[in-house]
Amino acid sequence: MKRRTILKAGLSLSPLLPLGSLAAGHSGQKNTAQVLVIGAGIAGLAAARKLHDIGVDVIVLEARDRTGGRIHTYTNWRGPAIDIGASWIHGAGPANPVAKLARKISARTVITDAEKAELYNGDGTALNARDEKKIDSIRKEISEVIVEQNRRGPDSSLRKLVYAETDYDTRPPLEQRIIDFTLNSNFEHEYSGSADQLSRLWFDDGSSYTGEEAIFLDGYKVITDSLAAGLDIRLRHEVSAVRYDEKEGVSVETTQGGFTAGAVIVTLPLGVLKAGNVRFFPALPPQKQAAIRQLGFGVLNKYCLLFPETFWNTSLDWLNHLPRSGHAGEWAEWVSFARPTGKPVLMGFNAADFGSKIETWSDDKIIQSAVSTLSTMFGKQIPMPVDAIITRWKSDPYAYGSYSFNAFGSTPGQRDDLARNITAKVFFAGEATEKKYYQTVHGAYQSGLRAADEILKLNIRR
Ligand SMILES: Cc1cc2nc3c(=O)[nH]c(=O)nc-3n(C[C@H](O)[C@H](O)[C@H](O)COP(=O)(O)OP(=O)(O)OC[C@H]3O[C@@H](n4cnc5c(N)ncnc54)[C@H](O)[C@@H]3O)c2cc1C
Numbered sequence: 312m313k314r315r316t317i318l319k320a321g322l323s324l325s326p327l328l329p330l331g332s333l334a335a336g337h338s339g340q341k342n343t344a345q346v347l348v349i350g351a352g353i354a355g356l357a358a359a360r361k362l363h364d365i366g367v368d369v370i371v372l373e374a375r376d377r378t379g380g381r382i383h384t385y386t387n388w389r390g391p392a393i394d395i396g397a398s399w400i401h402g403a404g405p406a407n408p409v410a411k412l413a414r415k416i417s418a419r420t421v422i423t424d425a426e427k428a429e430l431y432n433g434d435g436t437a438l439n440a441r442d443e444k445k446i447d448s449i450r451k452e453i454s455e456v457i458v459e460q461n462r463r464g465p466d467s468s469l470r471k472l473v474y475a476e477t478d479y480d481t482r483p484p485l486e487q488r489i490i491d492f493t494l495n496s497n498f499e500h501e502y503s504g505s506a507d508q509l510s511r512l513w514f515d516d517g518s519s520y521t522g523e524e525a526i527f528l529d530g531y532k533v534i535t536d537s538l539a540a541g542l543d544i545r546l547r548h549e550v551s552a553v554r555y556d557e558k559e560g561v562s563v564e565t566t567q568g569g570f571t572a573g574a575v576i577v578t579l580p581l582g583v584l585k586a587g588n589v590r591f592f593p594a595l596p597p598q599k600q601a602a603i604r605q606l607g608f609g610v611l612n613k614y615c616l617l618f619p620e621t622f623w624n625t626s627l628d629w630l631n632h633l634p635r636s637g638h639a640g641e642w643a644e645w646v647s648f649a650r651p652t653g654k655p656v657l658m659g660f661n662a663a664d665f666g667s668k669i670e671t672w673s674d675d676k677i678i679q680s681a682v683s684t685l686s687t688m689f690g691k692q693i694p695m696p697v698d699a700i701i702t703r704w705k706s707d708p709y710a711y712g713s714y715s716f717n718a719f720g721s722t723p724g725q726r727d728d729l730a731r732n733i734t735a736k737v738f739f740a741g742e743a744t745e746k747k748y749y750q751t752v753h754g755a756y757q758s759g760l761r762a763a764d765e766i767l768k769l770n771i772r773r
Pocket of ligand 1: 350355372381382396400401549550551578583702704709712740741755
């Protein structure tokens with residue numbers, strides 16, 4: 312028998328058969344399926360696609376009015392398609408499953424190059440050759456401290472380790488600025504957690520694919536749209552409760568009525584699980600609750616500014632900014648979209664503490680702050696942007712942040728606790744459940760496939 316036939320046969324005999332009858336919900340559509348998937352981000356779509364394609368009856372319940380979750384391509388402004396969630400396929404080599412998907416659908420991608428970068432001094436003066444050398448040597452010093460101290464001794468925050476080992480308090484102001492800049496741009500922007508919360512033992516635990524850093528010219532949504540095609544996805548269905556029973560199956564309450572199934576895959580972001588807005592009956596097991604509490608969920612925000620024309624060196628991809636004293640963590644990184652898209656667009660990033668703090672500012676205040684930073688980098692005469700897109704991921708009620716990180720006090724094994732199914736009825740996926748490739752689109756995608764496989768294997772074995 313071919314694999315496809317085995318799986319179908321297994322399912323037809325399995326307890327995934329729906330509870331009750333195929334009753335109609337509020338909309339007149341059926342509200343019973345073999346499997347419910349909560350969340351139409353890449354993890355949920357990957358799981359639903361896999362199950363659907365081998366003949367399982369799946370309904371996806373999504374709170375937003377769109378699919379993609381933390382993949383969100385913005386096309387509704389005067390500039391090019393801009394990803395205000397994930398942008399890059401990190402390590403777009405042949406092994407990366409998202410790169411494979413992109414090739415399969417002939418997505419238009421372009422490589423950005425971290426070597427095409429320049430660092431600008433936030434105090435308005437140019438960095439001289441001696442400063443540049445200092446920056447290189449401090450960055451090296453910090454990497455050595457991390458390599459030497461990592462995975463040994465009791466845990467603490469990354470900042471505590473780096474400050475202690477570099478004698479931060481005794482260093483001159485420029486060197487302190489460089490240490491803070493490195494902590495922010497190399498670690499907080501990458502991992503989304505504050506250096507005060509990143510675990511010095513585990514913050515960089517995990518794996519990555521080799522290859523270039525690729526972005527999508529038509530937006531990351533080309534991937535999620537291709538996965539979503541033909542699936543039964545119910546938008547604006549915010550889930551408030553999941554009830555499960557080993558014998559009976561599961562029932563899920565949404566803003567548009569109840570749904571029942573033999574099993575459910577929960578792909579809620581860790582931020583949403585932490586907020587406790589979705590209740591589980593019975594309550595989640597203690598280990599899973601501890602993982603939800605202790606793993607970190609951080610912030611990376613994006614600020615896309617469309618200018619009337621370029622005023623920066625358009626051969627560069629990264630324009631970095633060394634904040635002046637007292638402004639650590641502010642506007643440290645910018646990406647130029649001039650080379651990839653031909654448009655005068657700069658995207659600024661703020662992560663962790665400052666990224667969270669300015670979510671309460673008005674758009675105008677944020678734009679003023681961004682432009683004032685750019686004018687210390689490029690001169691007072693720069694024009695005002697003609698359009699802007701500003702993200703506030705921490706305030707987003709369907710994410711409450713950008714992605715997970717290994718917080719001081721958590722362990723990488725807690726991601727397995729988060730991923731573990733309950734009574735073979737409630738399955739978990741999403742980037743935070745992926746021990747090796749958490750934080751990423753490819754990690755979330757693989758977690759969805761893993762959860763779908765788990766359902767298939769467990770139900771075939773019965
Ligand atoms: C600003 C930013 C930049 C990033 N950059 C990159 C990058 O360049 N490369 C990369 O690989 N990764 C990046 N990431 C991370 C990447 O976007 C995520 O890891 C990935 O998209 C997560 O997918 P997911 O399916 O696990 O979660 P999500 O995409 O969040 O999907 C979960 C879904 O559940 C829905 N939901 C929430 N609450 C409810 C509810 N109560 N009821 C029903 N549905 C609900 C949500 O609306 C969402 O659609 C970035 C993320 C952000 C925010």
